[in-house]
Amino acid sequence: MSHPSAVRIFLKTIVARAFPRFVGSYRNRTWIVTETLLPLIGTIAMIYVYRALHAPARYLGFVVLGGVLLAFWQNVIWAMATQFFWDRGQGNLELFAMAPTSLAAILLGMALGGAYLSLTRAVTVLIVVSVLFGVAYSTSGILPALGVFILTICALYCLGMLLASVFLFYHREAWHLADALQEPIYFLSGFYFPIRSLGAFVGGVGSLIPLTLGLDAIRQLILPGTPQFIPLHWEIVAVVGQIVLYAVLSQVSLRYLERLARQDARLILRST
Amino acid sequence: MDIAVETRALRRVYKTRSQEVVALDGVDLRIGRGERFGVLGPNGAGKTTLIKILVTLLLPSSGAAFVDGLDVVTQFRELRHRIAMVSGGENVGFGMLKVKEQLWMFSQFYGMPSNPAKRRIAELLERLGLSDAADRRVSGLSSGMRQKMNLIRGLITNPRILFLDEPTVALDVGAARDVRDEVRRWMAEDPTRTVILTTHYMMEADELCDRVAIVNRGRIVAQGTPSELKQQVQQNAIVDIQLSPGRRLLDALREVDGVAGASVAEQDGIDRFTLLLSSDAALGGVMRIVEGSGREIRGLQKREPTLEDAFVKLVGRGMAEEEQG
Numbered sequence A: 001m002s003h004p005s006a007v008r009i010f011l012k013t014i015v016a017r018a019f020p021r022f023v024g025s026y027r028n029r030t031w032i033v034t035e036t037l038l039p040l041i042g043t044i045a046m047i048y049v050y051r052a053l054h055a056p057a058r059y060l061g062f063v064v065l066g067g068v069l070l071a072f073w074q075n076v077i078w079a080m081a082t083q084f085f086w087d088r089g090q091g092n093l094e095l096f097a098m099a100p101t102s103l104a105a106i107l108l109g110m111a112l113g114g115a116y117l118s119l120t121r122a123v124t125v126l127i128v129v130s131v132l133f134g135v136a137y138s139t140s141g142i143l144p145a146l147g148v149f150i151l152t153i154c155a156l157y158c159l160g161m162l163l164a165s166v167f168l169f170y171h172r173e174a175w176h177l178a179d180a181l182q183e184p185i186y187f188l189s190g191f192y193f194p195i196r197s198l199g200a201f202v203g204g205v206g207s208l209i210p211l212t213l214g215l216d217a218i219r220q221l222i223l224p225g226t227p228q229f230i231p232l233h234w235e236i237v238a239v240v241g242q243i244v245l246y247a248v249l250s251q252v253s254l255r256y257l258e259r260l261a262r263q264d265a266r267l268i269l270r271s272t
Numbered sequence B: 001m002d003i004a005v006e007t008r009a010l011r012r013v014y015k016t017r018s019q020e021v022v023a024l025d026g027v028d029l030r031i032g033r034g035e036r037f038g039v040l041g042p043n044g045a046g047k048t049t050l051i052k053i054l055v056t057l058l059l060p061s062s063g064a065a066f067v068d069g070l071d072v073v074t075q076f077r078e079l080r081h082r083i084a085m086v087s088g089g090e091n092v093g094f095g096m097l098k099v100k101e102q103l104w105m106f107s108q109f110y111g112m113p114s115n116p117a118k119r120r121i122a123e124l125l126e127r128l129g130l131s132d133a134a135d136r137r138v139s140g141l142s143s144g145m146r147q148k149m150n151l152i153r154g155l156i157t158n159p160r161i162l163f164l165d166e167p168t169v170a171l172d173v174g175a176a177r178d179v180r181d182e183v184r185r186w187m188a189e190d191p192t193r194t195v196i197l198t199t200h201y202m203m204e205a206d207e208l209c210d211r212v213a214i215v216n217r218g219r220i221v222a223q224g225t226p227s228e229l230k231q232q233v234q235q236n237a238i239v240d241i242q243l244s245p246g247r248r249l250l251d252a253l254r255e256v257d258g259v260a261g262a263s264v265a266e267q268d269g270i271d272r273f274t275l276l277l278s279s280d281a282a283l284g285g286v287m288r289i290v291e292g293s294g295r296e297i298r299g300l301q302k303r304e305p306t307l308e309d310a311f312v313k314l315v316g317r318g319m320a321e322e323e324q325g
């Protein structure tokens, strides 16, 4: 029997799974408030904290860029990683799993469908806060920074897939863990200050989160005078390494955990 | 016979923290290509477990299962191209999508080219009388429409073998008939297609299935065509007795000499007992018990056996819940 190729199914699945996310945000627009106004308020509050502390002006730039990447981080953790948990509750997971597609494609599609929400949020924070508070960027660094940004987002989505497979199996425990780790992760990845301030060891641990080094690299590129954590080119190499690492790990773990889930009846909803 | 589904000593145990549940306990089945095969059984018999194993969502604890010649444990990736499953009462998908959008989405997970998929969806919507609902949101559908949409989801990708887990549960008479009609029509289009369905409704199995397996406590207690199964009770007299409410009688009736099986269903405040008697003489013993109970006889009929009666004889009780009291 001949089937559509695996690559074709993979790509079609991404588009099809992105679709409801995309349409949903179009048909229900409350997100315009939750994804722009609220993060904006959070970022501005942080700026006033720094002002009150008489921090150097470039710290405002740190906060803005942190706010931009935070948008994507939250999409990955609260939408992508926990996705299968919700899908199982709906009975969708069994239909996704028994289709001849890959769960990775389902996750990527779902993340992509939500990415433009994150993008709207990121761009709003970037523009509004930069204009309001007069943050200046080095224009020559903008293009390379955009490149690093894209790499960072790729690494982040690969990590999201890894987390989703872990959630599928250890959902309750994983849930508590994600919740408990939220604040430490904001701290470790240096959303609001340069990672250098954390010192080599803590910064090194924080670097396992793909955002940490990517964010630091972007800051070095467009906010001259950012204290250097490790040299820029090594940061970029490390982010690319993370893409590979998390992509491979997530594939291995999706396959392994799918099998485990078939064994322990975790794909299906208990009916009786 | 060209085999569509085969299981050998299939067993599935669920382990929870407090206990182990044996859901399937040595199931041997052979279902031919082109068959409409029914799996009948009371609650908890293991029907859904069997289906979930055959559609690769659950691993057997031991034994083997083959669908379309493929091992469900090791060759599941290939198998997933060839099968579909629709369960009754499912609430899948995304409520804010339109019906046609949701169906398109699922077709894409099978890699179907987009335009042929849309044409096929329009055609199936038409066939099930849902064309007008194509642009309605999934969240606004009645349960009958929703279940027809789910059935369409199972048909778009042209599966070799279609699995239906209680496809008409909780539907009104008209919607249930539409679903059954579509299953029949779909099967008639191509004699190599196979349907395996589980059901609580005897009438559905009798009317829709070429062959039926009766499952109880994880085991197959009988299989055959509906008329073969009915023949098992041909030598029995079937008596329906309607009684006013009162104290529990079922166990006492089963004890009577010559009573081969008994079941009861409550309806409109009346207990409707069905008794299988191996000889008419047993009726005397039954009447003594009934009179002794002080319950009032509201009606009594003797009639031809149905599949339900065969079920009562094989399983020892009816499909409906047990007598209260």
Ligand SMILES: Nc1ncnc2c1ncn2[C@@H]1O[C@H](COP(=O)(O)OP(=O)(O)OP(=O)(O)O)[C@@H](O)[C@H]1O
Binding pocket: A265, A269, A270, A271, A272, B014, B015, B016, B021, B022, B023, B041, B042, B043, B044, B045, B046, B047, B048, B049, B050
């Ligand atoms: N995920 C699960 N974990 C533990 N036990 C389960 C699980 N799923 C089913 N069971 C148990 O396995 C047995 C068979 O269940 P199954 O759902 O296969 O029965 P069924 O014939 O489909 O019943 P129904 O007619 O109610 O749908 C039941 O005792 C049920 O409680």
Ligand SMILES: [Mg+2]
Binding pocket: A271, B047, B048, B049, B165
């Ligand atoms: Mg069931």
